Amino acid sequence: MSAPPRLGALGALAALAFSPAARAGIPEAEEPVKVIPVEMSFVTERGAEGLVVKMYAKNTSNGVIKIDDNPSVQSAGVRAADGTLTELELLPTMEMMSRAGPRRVWMPLKPNETLFVGSATFPLGEGQHLPVGGLELSVNVIAPDAWNVVSKTLPLTEPGT
Numbered sequence: 001m002s003a004p005p006r007l008g009a010l011g012a013l014a015a016l017a018f019s020p021a022a023r024a025g026i027p028e029a030e031e032p033v034k035v036i037p038v039e040m041s042f043v044t045e046r047g048a049e050g051l052v053v054k055m056y057a058k059n060t061s062n063g064v065i066k067i068d069d070n071p072s073v074q075s076a077g078v079r080a081a082d083g084t085l086t087e088l089e090l091l092p093t094m095e096m097m098s099r100a101g102p103r104r105v106w107m108p109l110k111p112n113e114t115l116f117v118g119s120a121t122f123p124l125g126e127g128q129h130l131p132v133g134g135l136e137l138s139v140n141v142i143a144p145d146a147w148n149v150v151s152k153t154l155p156l157t158e159p160g161t
Contacts, residue, residue, distance in 0.1 A: 013030050018151060020041055020079075022144065024067075031090070034088060034145070034146045035148055036065065036067060036141055036142075036143045036146050036147070036148045037059065037060045037061035037065060038060060038065070038067060038109070038141060038148070038150075039057070039058045039060050039137060040056065040057055040058075040071070040141065040150045040152065041055075041056045041058070041114075042054065042055055042056070042137065042147045042152060042154055043050060043056070044125075044135060044154060045120045046089055046109055046158065047121060049091060049121050049124075050091065050122050050123040051088070051121070051122040051124055051130065051135075052119055052120070052122075052126035053073070053076070053119060053120045053121075053122070053135070053137065053154075054116060054119045054121060055116070055117050055118045056114055056115065056116055056117060056137065057071075057109060057114065057115060057117045057119070057141070058064045058109075058112070058113070058114040059109035059110060059111055059112060059113050059114075060112075061104055061111060062111050063111065064108050064109065064110055064111070065108070065109050065143060066106040066107065066108050066109070066141065066143055066144055067106070067107055067117065067141055067143050068105070068106065068107070068117075068141070068142040068143070069104075069105045069106070069107040069117055069118060070105070070117065070118035071118055071139045071142070072118060072139070072142075073090050073120045073137065073138070073139050073140075073143045074107075074138040074139060074140055075087075075136075075137075075138045076088040076090065076120070076122060076135065076136065076137050076138070076159065077135075078130045078131055078133050078134065078135050078136070078137050078156060079133050079134050079153075080087060080131035080132070080133040081131075081132065081133055084131070085125075085136075086130060088122040089122060089123065090120055090122060091120075091121040091122065091123045104129055104142070105134075106143075106144060126159060130156060132156055132157060133155075133156055134152040134153040134154065134155055134156065135153065135156050136151070136152075136153050137151065137152050137153075137154065138150070138151045139151075139152075
């Protein structure tokens with residue numbers, strides 16, 4: 001009987017490099033390596049293609065930090081006053097696809113500095129309206145040595161947004 005095949009170093013690296021988390025640029029850990037000291041804020045508006053969410057990051061630390069200049073939206077949905085949830089699909093862009101993994105653009109943030117770091121578009125058909133309620137967002141924020149998942153609920157108060 002022969003010995004079972006071993007996964008060589010190259011095979012182990014290949015398995016790690018092509019995992020879903022690696023392709024998304026997120027470390028394989030259950031928990032963040034460390035918490036990124038940023039406070040995320042969001043602004044919503046109706047654009048030509050649908051609901052646009054602009055994302056801003058504020059450095060809450062005493063030193064300069066670097067984060068990815070296009071945080072990825074993990075999930076988004078609108079919860080109406082009656083509790084029903086309308087899940088939103090993210091409109092993919094070529095930039096998102098071409099910059100997965102190690103090809104990131106790191107944006108430096110000075111202490112207390114707030115910068116626009118990206119946007120996400122959720123397509124809405126012509127005449128389609130979202131219910132008034134709360135936009136529930138989960139966003140992956142990535143630094144060279146850490147990552148956070150930021151969850152926020154934003155009010156959608158304008159009828160027809």
